[in-house]
Amino acid sequence: MYNKIIKIAILDMYNGEPNQGMRCIIDVVSRFSPVVSFEIFDVRIKCEFPDIDKFDIYISTGGPGNPLIGDGKWDVKYYKLIDSLNKWNNENDIKKHVLFICHSFQMACLHFGLATVTKRSDTSFGVMTIHKTKEGLVDPLFQGLADPFYAIDSRDYQVVQPKLSIFTKKGAKIISLEKIRDYVQYERAIMAVRFTDYFVGTQFHPEADPISFLSHLRNKDAKEKIRAMKGKRKFRNMLEDLLDDDKIYRTNETLIPNFLRIAINDLMKTKKMLSN
Ligand SMILES: NC(=O)CC[C@H](N)C(=O)O
Numbered sequence: 589m590y591n592k593i594i595k596i597a598i599l600d601m602y603n604g605e606p607n608q609g610m611r612c613i614i615d616v617v618s619r620f621s622p623v624v625s626f627e628i629f630d631v632r633i634k635c636e637f638p639d640i641d642k643f644d645i646y647i648s649t650g651g652p653g654n655p656l657i658g659d660g661k662w663d664v665k666y667y668k669l670i671d672s673l674n675k676w677n678n679e680n681d682i683k684k685h686v687l688f689i690c691h692s693f694q695m696a697c698l699h700f701g702l703a704t705v706t707k708r709s710d711t712s713f714g715v716m717t718i719h720k721t722k723e724g725l726v727d728p729l730f731q732g733l734a735d736p737f738y739a740i741d742s743r744d745y746q747v748v749q750p751k752l753s754i755f756t757k758k759g760a761k762i763i764s765l766e767k768i769r770d771y772v773q774y775e776r777a778i779m780a781v782r783f784t785d786y787f788v789g790t791q792f793h794p795e796a797d798p799i800s801f802l803s804h805l806r807n808k809d810a811k812e813k814i815r816a817m818k819g820k821r822k823f824r825n826m827l828e829d830l831l832d833d834d835k836i837y838r839t840n841e842t843l844i845p846n847f848l849r850i851a852i853n854d855l856m857k858t859k860k861m862l863s864n
Pocket residue numbers: 649650651652653654655689690691692742743744745746
């Protein structure tokens with residue numbers, strides 16, 4: 589008899605900093621209980637890592653700072669973990685499914701050599717439109733989301749300059765891009781990548797819910813900074829976006845649930861096949 593509970597490892601990349609990501613991820617994952625259980629690993633402070641024999645699904649969170657820099661310990665172990673999971677998938681029938689969010693997404697893009705990560709000229713923070721690419725239109729991760737769809741973005745860095753020959757060689761796909769900003773000369777950053785059938789990542793925060801965003805704005809400095817950056821009207825529009833059922837609520841209710849549903853179905857199918 590195989591173990592019926594599917595186990596999720598949440599790789600906490602927040603470096604001990606206060607954040608909304610963990611609560612939101614736990615909230616979404618808990619919607620799938622009792623089919624799944626989860627355990628949290630404090631990657632950057634405690635250098636904690638899961639034993640890959642014990643976990644089926646991995647959600648690697650956002651986090652602060654420069655994704656190009658680690659401390660030479662946790663980052664090395666983190667990249668080793670990604671390599672072991674990838675190797676596992678190449679050698680085993682029961683796959684390991686991984687979702688990389690924001691900071692983790694940037695690190696994964698770097699690790700797979702798919703693109704460059706640079707510092708933005710300003711912080712990106714708020715409700716953004718995310719545009720599906722041709723591949724994104726058919727990717728199951730985005731099923732049920734419109735084009736464009738809306739997500740919370742919160743970052744200083746960006747994934748740009750895709751190395752398309754490496755994408756082709758690895759079979760990876762860019763599945764979403766930043767909005768077109770014709771009035772600025774910056775190239776559009778990559779907002780999501782399907783690395784393999786089992787590894788996928790987003791630059792934005794699919795776990796975010798309106799409450800998490802509003803909680804962040806309770807910090808007076810954060811609120812003033814954003815209001816000054818956007819101007820009063822855009823700031824108000826953004827708050828209005830938060831109340832719209834089809835925007836942040838929709839993404840929160842769709843994207844990670846899609847990822848989990850696909851992973852759980854695949855695991856149930858393969859685990860069952862192997863127990864027959
Ligand atoms: N929210 C995040 O994970 C941010 C990622 C990264 N530290 C950046 O600033 O771009």
